[in-house]
Amino acid sequence: MSTSATVAAIPSSPSAASDVLLYTTLEAESPNNTNPNDHNTIDPSYNYPIWIPWAICGVLFFVIFIITSIAVCLFQDRREKSFIALVTSIVGISLVVFSIFVVPVDIFNVSQTFDPKENSLVIKILYYSIYLILLIFGSVIIPFAYFWYEEDPKLGENEDDDDKLFHTIKFTLFTFIAGILIIIMGLVMSAISGTVADKNSVTDWLKQLVDVEHFGDRAIRFIVGCLAVVGCFGFNIYTAYGLSALPIGLMKRKYLTYKDENVVDRRADEVDEEIDLLQKKYRMKGTSMNREDQKKYDRLRQEKTELENTSIRIERSKKSIIAKLEPCMYPFKLLIGFGILVVIIFLLISLLINLIYRTVTSKCGIACGFVTEENCYFNPLDLLLTYSSIIFPIDYIILALIICLFIWASMVSLSTIGLRFLCVKLYKLKVRSTVPQGLLTSGIFLMFIMLATSFMLPSFAPVYTTFGSQKYQDSTGAWKQCALAAFNFTEHKLSQNVNSVTIGVPVFSIIFYFENWLFVLCFIIGFIVSIFKKPASFEEADTYDHDEEIMKRPLRGRSYKEYATSSTRSSMSLNSYNAIN
Template sequence: MALIQTSLIWVTYAVAIVILLAIAAIFVYLYQTPRDRAASVTTVCIFTTSALLATVLLTPVDIALVSSTSSSRDGRKKDWATPDRVDNIVHTLQIVYYTLYSLDALLCLLVVPFTYFWYEEYDEDATADGTQTVGSRLWGAFKYTIAFIVLVVILFLVGFFVPFAKKAKQDKHLDLDFFKHLLDQNHGERALTFALGLLITIGTIIYVIYTAAGLALLPVTLIKSAPSISTPSLAANTASQLEQNRERQRQLEGRNEGREDGLDARDRRELESLVREERTLIRRERLAAESSGEDRNWLVKSWIKIEAVFRPLKLIGGLLLMIIALFIFTSMLITGIDKAKNSVCKVGCGYILGHINIFQPINWIFVKSSKVFPIDYILFLLLVLFFFSASVVGIATVGIRFLWIVLFKIRKGHTSPQALLMATVMLTLIVLAINYSVVMMVAPQYATFGPQTYCDRASRHPGEQPDCSNHHNAIKHCTELADNPVAKDVCTPSVVSTFINRVTINFPVFGVINFWAQFAFLGIYLIVFIATLFRTPHLDTEQLDADLEEEEEEGLLASTGRRFNATWQDITGRAKKNYGTTNSADGEHSDA
């Protein structure tokens, strides 16, 4: 039975890996420019994105495997879960984690930079006349990558020789076996812990800026993907506006007849403005015709209708994601307050929380769902993809910047290979920060012990497990502060929580920065979210004629109703009659 359960958990993870590979491929092909596609860049980006998502999605597998060793009903260790079997499960997970974390670090610090320089070294003319060979190109890329190799060596050397945190050793709160175990590690593990702790901290800074903004903007992106004016209405209004424009031009040109010095300055400026507006309206008319499927075959027209039918799902999905984002915000804020107030050792161990003191809704949902695998895995997958998608939207909106200077823009179908590689490095660091945030802030109890419980009663005979079958009130959830001989035997912390707690307790500066950065994350999210309700920033995704449309100044909530109306008109193919004029900047109706 135990073998079947373990195999099912790993098979679920394998299926998730295949799904992640497809998601990574779609992400890369969706954003890269078709003209400058390079096989090396595409392969590295897809593989790196898949590896980093596979790392964070190992967490529910970890929790399910360690939780399978005990029964949450009576708080007892299962008969097959001998200490050797439990150690074997933990050791296997450690190998997988260390392999994935090391792979992420090498991809981020060595492989992606080498691929960047490899692409930059390509010279089409030099390759054509034979002056550039594969060997010379390899040496040129390797020459610039040497600096990153030196950086990796320095990181591991510093981590290898840096001393343990003295405050953590002397803290009386850390006398429990759970905390002592975090301080017991060899130099090799410490080197990897330091290197990844530093990468997580750097990633947290990027995560605060980009993911916080993206978490507020992602629901807006889905809602904005539905136009606030339907295609038939856009075509009808554009035709009417174009006719008015040309009529006004004829009136101005009529004034010019018989004049020796031509139009006066005011009329000339108006005529020039009308000519520019006419070009915009002609393009908009063409786009409306293409969007409605005019002069297309029945298959194209049918597909356009189907897209319009499913468009309300985007609207509803956007509103639902907005509610979920607020739910995540609330849960993270509760955990942050709980840690700041009730942490057992505060700054000395990076604000490790001994047990949950305030009810936290997302943590409660995950703990309850983890009793029936793979419900919690599906929820965790959706949560991670939500954070990942928010990070992509944040990077696409803000752009890759150095201070106020925009280095690269990330746009669908217009992202250069260099920008895609830099975005991949940023996403790698962000996902490491997401891993910390989910484990430490979003669902801390679930990520540490899952649904594990222990029987808080003394056994009748030495060596015998206590009986809680008739004393359900004696069954308690496993926590870090459970100083009970039974809890030590039954409760097995997850490998990922052990690793992250090891980072924060051995290098408290990383724990302090990462903890207080979560409040900065919540603050930026709140500012951007409030701003989107009243003034929606210009997004480069799924906008009709994005180069011609001006930034929308109206609030998001005010335009949502019109988007549903526009969807209905696109399905029926009929435009609502409007009496008045249409603003040329945004194509929406306003009464004269």
């Protein structure tokens, strides 16, 4: 028996690619004229009840919700609290994280259940429902909570609640309408090059625009693609840097800057002397300061406050429990950091192999974003996940750990870099110091990053995320890993979503391809920066780095004599102590 597989070639132009669907045909010749399906079935070795993926889904959502609630409550500012912002952040971030953890469940459904087609439609609806909920959260609910808190942080204390509600709804509608207009403009631009039976028929053009025949799949693909493209920028900046900074940060040893304390003390004395000179100068004259001296005086006062805060951080770090346990914890942190670094390099090599393979074997080139219909069988991550699927559920645990690593790296990067837009720092993400606006903004950032992560997973392990551990029986009776040449296989809904976006709107495929290379470049740059970056000291890593918080509660319960003795600065006065406590 001889078997040949023919895969439709991908068109060379983006306009043609948007109207063509990939298909596979299996032509088998047999002397007995047997049906090719007889030797092309799913490997029945691992069949599990159909309720297992849904049980996993429910447990995952419950666990994610609990962990997210604890994390958000831990990060929120102790002095500025908002119930609306807290609940919105918990629900929004839980949905964001859950959306990425649906991927292992999707793969489990296709690879291990007895009849995956029974769950396929439900999982597709689940994906679309998550996308819709995230869109509503990102464009309506989170902006509403953000503007509500901006109007009046102290809820319930203002009598003009109607005016506050009116302004909040006004700004929220403005954000929502702006997003809708951008999506409509993109849909119109993407449909201009399309072909319609009657060019003069507005009705036919509108039907093509929203893809009425397929229940609006074109519009959904475009919206999800736009959100994923925006998320790719956050994925490249935050996740790429986090993956490079996370292991290096664990392996670097934090240090106590006792020498810096003397430098701070000397500079504080110099600032006090300069302030005294300015005050004596104008006290003797009996006049007010001129503009230049007033600016200098204000600058010196601000520097003095910063030096006092730095001195307090150093004093706190000396008595920190973490600082005392650091020598014992460092060997374990070094081992964990090295292990994470090996895993990250392994993932990066898999991504590079896939990108190079696509570039070499793609028949359509840059016109379709180097899409290829051939499987890369020497991708290390693909091989690991495929062979580990022999023993259930090792492959799903590995995939879940990879997703957790991406989330952890993104959180570390958000905490280190801060919430920024066009290099402008909006808010900081610190334990017990994140304002409600920062929590809401971090929810939007994570929303885009996790959506981009789901679109990036097929780039790391394309075969496994498309076919899972499915196998088919060839003409010789041997079981092989599923490929496009296989006649009978079920594609994961994640892979279907990504392929429908990239093939249906080819410009997205081009963007995602170059975004993958940009991710590699950002990782390399972040890795070099992390190596040469000075490790954070304990006072720099102090969670109470908010100046006002430090000034209010640096060392409660200590006497002024103890406080003055702990700091060698003779300029520390009783007034400073009273102001601090």
